[in-house]
Amino acid sequence: MKKPTNPPQPELLRQLQAYLEQDRFSDQTRLPSERLLAETFGVTRNRIRGSLRKLAAQGVIWRHVGMGTFVGKQPADIGGNGTPGMVPTSPREVMDARVIYEPMLARLAAFNANDNDYREMQLCLDKMAAAPAWPAWASWDGRLHRAIAKASGNKMLLAMFDTLQMYRNRDVFRALDRPFQGIDMASKDHRAVVAAIRERDADGAEAAMRQHILSLRRAAFGD
The missing domain is CATH 1.10.10.10 (Winged helix-like DNA-binding domain superfamily/Winged helix DNA-binding domain)
Structure with missing residues:
Protein backbone atom coordinates (compact mmCIF):
# COMPACT_ATOMS: atom_id res chain seq x y z
CA MET A 1 0.00 0.00 0.00
CA GLY A 72 -22.17 9.10 -14.93
CA LYS A 73 -25.29 10.94 -13.86
CA GLN A 74 -27.70 9.37 -11.40
CA PRO A 75 -30.67 7.84 -13.23
CA ALA A 76 -33.83 9.86 -12.71
CA ASP A 77 -35.74 6.90 -11.32
CA ILE A 78 -33.32 6.25 -8.45
CA GLY A 79 -34.01 8.21 -5.30
CA GLY A 80 -32.68 8.09 -1.79
CA ASN A 81 -34.27 4.74 -1.01
CA GLY A 82 -33.44 2.96 -4.25
CA THR A 83 -35.33 2.37 -7.44
CA PRO A 84 -39.11 2.72 -7.27
CA GLY A 85 -40.68 -0.61 -8.10
CA MET A 86 -37.81 -2.70 -6.72
CA VAL A 87 -39.59 -5.71 -5.29
CA PRO A 88 -38.61 -7.68 -2.18
CA THR A 89 -36.40 -10.53 -3.32
CA SER A 90 -33.43 -12.62 -2.25
CA PRO A 91 -29.89 -13.24 -3.51
CA ARG A 92 -30.96 -16.72 -4.65
CA GLU A 93 -33.81 -15.31 -6.74
CA VAL A 94 -31.48 -12.78 -8.33
CA MET A 95 -28.99 -15.55 -9.15
CA ASP A 96 -31.76 -17.68 -10.64
CA ALA A 97 -32.80 -14.71 -12.79
CA ARG A 98 -29.22 -14.40 -14.00
CA VAL A 99 -29.15 -18.08 -14.98
CA ILE A 100 -32.14 -17.48 -17.25
CA TYR A 101 -31.34 -13.98 -18.51
CA GLU A 102 -27.60 -13.60 -19.07
CA PRO A 103 -27.10 -16.60 -21.38
CA MET A 104 -29.62 -15.07 -23.78
CA LEU A 105 -27.75 -11.76 -23.69
CA ALA A 106 -24.53 -13.59 -24.59
CA ARG A 107 -26.36 -15.30 -27.45
CA LEU A 108 -27.57 -11.98 -28.85
CA ALA A 109 -24.10 -10.48 -28.39
CA ALA A 110 -22.70 -13.19 -30.67
CA PHE A 111 -25.01 -11.90 -33.41
CA ASN A 112 -24.72 -8.16 -32.78
CA ALA A 113 -21.37 -7.29 -31.16
CA ASN A 114 -19.16 -4.82 -33.02
CA ASP A 115 -15.47 -3.88 -32.82
CA ASN A 116 -16.06 -1.40 -29.99
CA ASP A 117 -17.81 -4.11 -28.00
CA TYR A 118 -14.92 -6.52 -28.57
CA ARG A 119 -12.42 -3.90 -27.40
CA GLU A 120 -14.43 -3.24 -24.25
CA MET A 121 -14.68 -6.95 -23.45
CA GLN A 122 -10.96 -7.46 -24.00
CA LEU A 123 -10.16 -4.46 -21.81
CA CYS A 124 -12.21 -6.02 -19.01
CA LEU A 125 -10.46 -9.38 -19.39
CA ASP A 126 -7.04 -7.70 -19.33
CA LYS A 127 -7.91 -5.60 -16.28
CA MET A 128 -9.20 -8.62 -14.38
CA ALA A 129 -6.03 -10.55 -15.21
CA ALA A 130 -3.95 -7.67 -13.81
CA ALA A 131 -6.22 -6.84 -10.85
CA PRO A 132 -4.14 -6.52 -7.65
CA ALA A 133 -6.99 -7.47 -5.31
CA TRP A 134 -10.47 -8.95 -5.25
CA PRO A 135 -12.43 -5.64 -5.20
CA ALA A 136 -10.80 -4.51 -8.44
CA TRP A 137 -11.39 -7.91 -10.05
CA ALA A 138 -15.05 -7.86 -9.01
CA SER A 139 -15.52 -4.34 -10.38
CA TRP A 140 -14.16 -5.33 -13.80
CA ASP A 141 -16.25 -8.50 -13.67
CA GLY A 142 -19.39 -6.39 -13.38
CA ARG A 143 -18.22 -4.19 -16.22
CA LEU A 144 -17.59 -7.21 -18.45
CA HIS A 145 -21.08 -8.58 -17.88
CA ARG A 146 -22.55 -5.17 -18.71
CA ALA A 147 -20.41 -4.97 -21.86
CA ILE A 148 -21.89 -8.28 -23.00
CA ALA A 149 -25.39 -7.02 -22.24
CA LYS A 150 -24.70 -3.84 -24.23
CA ALA A 151 -23.32 -5.91 -27.12
CA SER A 152 -26.73 -7.59 -27.40
CA GLY A 153 -27.72 -4.47 -29.33
CA ASN A 154 -31.05 -4.20 -27.50
CA LYS A 155 -31.52 -1.11 -25.33
CA MET A 156 -34.54 -2.54 -23.54
CA LEU A 157 -32.62 -5.68 -22.56
CA LEU A 158 -29.69 -3.52 -21.42
CA ALA A 159 -32.04 -1.49 -19.22
CA MET A 160 -33.39 -4.71 -17.74
CA PHE A 161 -29.83 -5.88 -17.09
CA ASP A 162 -29.06 -2.59 -15.32
CA THR A 163 -32.11 -3.11 -13.11
CA LEU A 164 -30.82 -6.57 -12.21
CA GLN A 165 -27.44 -5.02 -11.43
CA MET A 166 -29.09 -2.56 -9.05
CA TYR A 167 -30.15 -5.50 -6.92
CA ARG A 168 -26.66 -7.01 -7.04
CA ASN A 169 -25.13 -3.71 -5.93
CA ARG A 170 -27.11 -3.57 -2.70
CA ASP A 171 -25.14 -4.48 0.43
CA VAL A 172 -27.06 -7.67 1.18
CA PHE A 173 -26.33 -8.97 -2.32
CA ARG A 174 -22.73 -7.74 -2.47
CA ALA A 175 -22.00 -9.99 0.49
CA LEU A 176 -22.05 -12.83 -2.05
CA ASP A 177 -19.52 -11.05 -4.28
CA ARG A 178 -16.53 -12.22 -2.30
CA PRO A 179 -13.36 -14.10 -3.20
CA PHE A 180 -14.04 -17.75 -3.85
CA GLN A 181 -11.85 -20.70 -4.74
CA GLY A 182 -13.20 -20.83 -8.28
CA ILE A 183 -11.90 -17.42 -9.35
CA ASP A 184 -9.52 -19.02 -11.87
CA MET A 185 -12.40 -21.02 -13.28
CA ALA A 186 -14.54 -17.88 -13.47
CA SER A 187 -11.79 -16.17 -15.47
CA LYS A 188 -11.63 -19.18 -17.78
CA ASP A 189 -15.41 -18.99 -18.20
CA HIS A 190 -15.17 -15.31 -19.09
CA ARG A 191 -12.60 -16.00 -21.79
CA ALA A 192 -14.77 -18.78 -23.22
CA VAL A 193 -17.82 -16.52 -23.39
CA VAL A 194 -15.92 -13.69 -25.09
CA ALA A 195 -14.21 -16.09 -27.51
CA ALA A 196 -17.57 -17.53 -28.57
CA ILE A 197 -19.01 -14.04 -29.05
CA ARG A 198 -16.03 -13.08 -31.22
CA GLU A 199 -16.52 -16.22 -33.31
CA ARG A 200 -20.23 -15.42 -33.77
CA ASP A 201 -20.96 -18.74 -32.09
CA ALA A 202 -24.35 -17.99 -30.54
CA ASP A 203 -24.90 -21.50 -29.17
CA GLY A 204 -21.41 -21.56 -27.68
CA ALA A 205 -21.75 -18.11 -26.11
CA GLU A 206 -25.09 -19.01 -24.55
CA ALA A 207 -23.78 -22.32 -23.19
CA ALA A 208 -20.57 -20.78 -21.84
CA MET A 209 -22.45 -18.02 -20.03
CA ARG A 210 -24.93 -20.49 -18.56
CA GLN A 211 -22.08 -22.64 -17.28
CA HIS A 212 -20.46 -19.55 -15.77
CA ILE A 213 -23.55 -18.36 -13.90
CA LEU A 214 -24.32 -21.88 -12.68
CA SER A 215 -20.77 -22.10 -11.31
CA LEU A 216 -21.31 -18.83 -9.46
CA ARG A 217 -24.55 -20.16 -8.02
CA ARG A 218 -22.83 -23.31 -6.78
CA ALA A 219 -20.08 -21.21 -5.19
CA ALA A 220 -22.63 -18.98 -3.47
CA PHE A 221 -25.22 -21.53 -2.39
CA GLY A 222 -23.60 -24.94 -2.73
CA ASP A 223 -26.08 -26.25 -5.29
Missing part, protein backbone atom coordinates in the same frame (compact mmCIF):
# COMPACT_ATOMS: atom_id res chain seq x y z
CA LYS A 2 1.26 3.48 -0.86
CA LYS A 3 2.04 5.79 2.05
CA PRO A 4 -0.64 8.53 2.07
CA THR A 5 0.77 11.69 0.49
CA ASN A 6 -2.44 13.76 0.42
CA PRO A 7 -1.82 15.98 -2.62
CA PRO A 8 -3.81 19.22 -2.89
CA GLN A 9 -7.49 18.61 -3.55
CA PRO A 10 -7.44 20.03 -7.11
CA GLU A 11 -4.55 17.71 -7.99
CA LEU A 12 -6.34 14.68 -6.55
CA LEU A 13 -9.45 15.61 -8.53
CA ARG A 14 -7.39 15.75 -11.72
CA GLN A 15 -5.88 12.36 -10.92
CA LEU A 16 -9.30 10.82 -10.34
CA GLN A 17 -10.68 12.29 -13.56
CA ALA A 18 -7.66 11.01 -15.49
CA TYR A 19 -8.17 7.59 -13.89
CA LEU A 20 -11.77 7.47 -15.09
CA GLU A 21 -10.81 8.58 -18.59
CA GLN A 22 -7.78 6.31 -18.90
CA ASP A 23 -9.64 3.17 -17.86
CA ARG A 24 -12.63 4.16 -19.98
CA PHE A 25 -15.21 3.38 -17.34
CA SER A 26 -18.52 2.94 -19.09
CA ASP A 27 -21.64 4.76 -17.95
CA GLN A 28 -23.18 3.34 -14.75
CA THR A 29 -20.12 1.21 -13.95
CA ARG A 30 -19.62 0.77 -10.20
CA LEU A 31 -16.27 2.12 -9.00
CA PRO A 32 -13.95 0.32 -6.59
CA SER A 33 -14.45 0.99 -2.89
CA GLU A 34 -13.13 4.11 -1.16
CA ARG A 35 -10.54 1.95 0.59
CA LEU A 36 -9.22 0.57 -2.70
CA LEU A 37 -9.21 3.99 -4.34
CA ALA A 38 -7.32 5.43 -1.36
CA GLU A 39 -4.71 2.68 -1.70
CA THR A 40 -4.49 3.23 -5.46
CA PHE A 41 -3.84 6.96 -5.13
CA GLY A 42 -1.83 6.82 -1.92
CA VAL A 43 -4.14 9.11 0.03
CA THR A 44 -6.41 8.83 3.05
CA ARG A 45 -10.00 7.69 2.70
CA ASN A 46 -11.19 11.10 3.90
CA ARG A 47 -9.40 12.77 0.98
CA ILE A 48 -10.88 10.29 -1.49
CA ARG A 49 -14.33 10.77 0.01
CA GLY A 50 -14.07 14.54 -0.33
CA SER A 51 -12.96 14.30 -3.95
CA LEU A 52 -15.76 11.87 -4.77
CA ARG A 53 -18.27 14.31 -3.30
CA LYS A 54 -16.96 17.04 -5.60
CA LEU A 55 -17.13 14.75 -8.64
CA ALA A 56 -20.68 13.82 -7.68
CA ALA A 57 -21.61 17.50 -7.44
CA GLN A 58 -20.21 17.96 -10.96
CA GLY A 59 -22.31 15.06 -12.27
CA VAL A 60 -19.25 12.95 -13.14
CA ILE A 61 -20.31 10.20 -10.73
CA TRP A 62 -23.26 9.43 -8.46
CA ARG A 63 -23.40 7.71 -5.10
CA HIS A 64 -26.02 5.70 -3.25
CA VAL A 65 -25.75 4.39 0.30
CA GLY A 66 -25.85 0.60 0.24
CA MET A 67 -25.21 0.42 -3.50
CA GLY A 68 -21.90 2.17 -4.16
CA THR A 69 -20.40 4.82 -6.44
CA PHE A 70 -21.16 4.82 -10.16
CA VAL A 71 -19.86 6.61 -13.24
